[in-house]
Amino acid sequence: MSDTPLTDRVRIFEETFGRLRRELTRVVVGQSDLVEHVLLALVAGGHVLLEGLPGLGKTLLVRTLSQALDLSFSRIQFTPDLMPADISGTMLVEETSEGRRAFRFSPGPVFANLILADEINRATPKTQSALLEAMQEGRVTVAGEARDLPQPFLVMATQNPIEMEGTYPLPEAQVDRFLFKLRVGFPDPEDLVGILDQTTGNHLPRVEAVCDAPTLLEMGRLAREVVAGSAVLAYAARLVLATHPDRPEAPDAIRRYVRYGSSPRGGQALVRAARVRAMVSGRYNVAFEDIQAVARPCLRHRLIRSFEGEAEGLEPDQLVDDVLQAVPLEVPA
């Protein structure tokens, strides 16, 4: 596919993205922004943390995505007694045809293109950390042997924000590995009517697989070629720096309510997602508005609030908005 002309590649990108969006929205009623961001993260090769109340369609969204993609899909229900080996796999003792016994690796559910880590905050930190290597490096090490995960490898994790008893909040290091943290909001009345109508009858919409792994990888490569000007990159950097309370460009809210700001990985996430968004928008360059559009899902889980911020119940999105307002759009001098 890399040998085809760029215009054809762009056309294929736009068509594939559009078809994926259509398939998802056929099943997931409403939540268009959520669908858009999930697809952006998918093409950008980033993991997504979905946060929302039970019953809002988080699992449905990921399952539908797996159906629309011609990819291997695994669903892991995280529970307190889930062990790391239950995720990564384990070595089994098997008797060979010669009558001898040998170890055989039995891959865990993590060996799939698309992983649904359902209610990830219910597992113990030890089990949660089993995903760290897989998410960051795309491989797992079992019994001293590193095994590559299939590409693309995408983790879609969900968590319930209100049930805190018996849960283990994700450590910051693990949260930082998610490209996006998406909030699944309650549907509008019209969307709710559509959900009721669609999910209580006999005719459930069928989802067709419209994208395979090579196509998805090619889309990712194409998006990474999108040109980002120095002014846009500098803007993304200033946004990240402005989330740190000890920086002079930080707004007052950040100084007061934030303990730690975003890591450089937050900046990477901004630009990666912005490139995909520019490609989806039919542009060959990243614009300021692309950075702004993905700032919330990229930065909201990377701001560690101070005690005062948590006591005030300040939403991270509010802080990100303050940062967006405080950082001006500057052009090269």
Next chain:
Amino acid sequence: MDEMGLLEKARQLAARDRQVRALHVAAGALCPGAILALGLVLLLGWSGQPAWQGLAPLALFPAGAALAEFLRPLNPVRVAYLADRNLGLQERLGTAVEWLVSQRPRNVMAQVLLRDAATRARQVQPRAAFPQHWPTRFRTGLLLAGLTIALAGLPAEQLSWQRPDAEVLVAARGQARDLRRDLGLARHLQAARREELQARLEALEKALEDPEVDARNVLERLTALSEDLQTGLDVAPEQDAAGRALAGRGAQTEAARRLREAARALAQDPDSEEARTLLRQMAGDPRSSEEVRGAAADGLEALEEGDLERAEQALARAGDETLGDSGSNAPGEGPGSAGEGRQALANPGQEVRPGPGNGQADFGRQTTLERQEAGETEPRDFVLDRQSQRTADWSEEYRRLHPPRRDHLPTADARAPGRVGRGPTLPGTGQALGRPRVGDPARSPTQETFLEARESAESAVAREDIPVTRRDLVRNYFEGIDPRL
């Protein structure tokens, strides 16, 4: 459009941006420039200097700001980004121009971007990308600039804190006085013209009493009036001679006054500074004759040397010269002689008596005093003003120096000869000693009356309906019947 076309478009955009920014900063600089100019205009005007010189910041500030903006180097990348923002091109032009300028490695996507940007740049109009806009304080700057220019256009006196100099006021009053005198002497002017000039003079005299009126302006108008009067004299040369003669006699009158004052001061105090000042004024007065000035200079020199006797002789000589210039005594009082004038001046503290005289002074129909007594309040000519004022001064001084009781002392008679006739009676005579009756002996000292008598005679000649060309004949006739001759 190729890549060079894109770059050329970026340069066009940069030029337009520079123009817009230059005008913008110039408009922005107008306000502080106007504030500074306003201050300078007020300061210069307040100090009496030309206020328009303070307008310089009004032009220098905007020009300097615009020049500084023009001198800034063009940055096509920056301008392309700005054009993107203004046109909603989502950083297409900026990113593409940046790629062009920075010579970054061009992947396939960058090449497509350049083509796309070049296509879009073709439709970009620099004026649309950078519309001219003005700063919010531009209107304030315009208002201030207008106010400043208006203030700078005002006359300097309106802004100056300095009130008209006292010297200007004194000079204006002096000129008004001279004008009134000259106007009184210039009797050959036509009545309409004379009334017009007199009305103008009175208006200016009234204006001088008003503290709100600019004395410099009045002085200029008085000068113009003087020129008008002079023009009238030039137009009528045959009348000019008479006017000038009268003016000369006025000067002689002034010299005689100074002479009397000097003699009196010298009699009271041999070291009188007043006498010196008067003699100095006489010596420097160009209107006096050469002889009078010389005698005054001699007297001044003698006083400086402490030679009182020589000073008195000089004063007496000056008095003789003054009398000789004037040539006659007052009508009705009879002519005096040069020796009488010398005696009067040389002995100001002694009683003087008029000599025998029988002159008649009856060539006036009605004297100014009689008109005054008749209740007429219209402005009179120079003769009336000067006579009434000077006579009053002199009478008071005369009574102090020569009380009536001294009339019976056996002193030399320095009075004008003759008897009081039926003609006009000089006001000074009447005020000093009571109005004389017809046939009484003359009682006024000669030196007091001869100039007034001459002027009264001139006034009488001027009042009569005598053709101008015949007035000399009439004057010569009366001079010819002067008993002194």
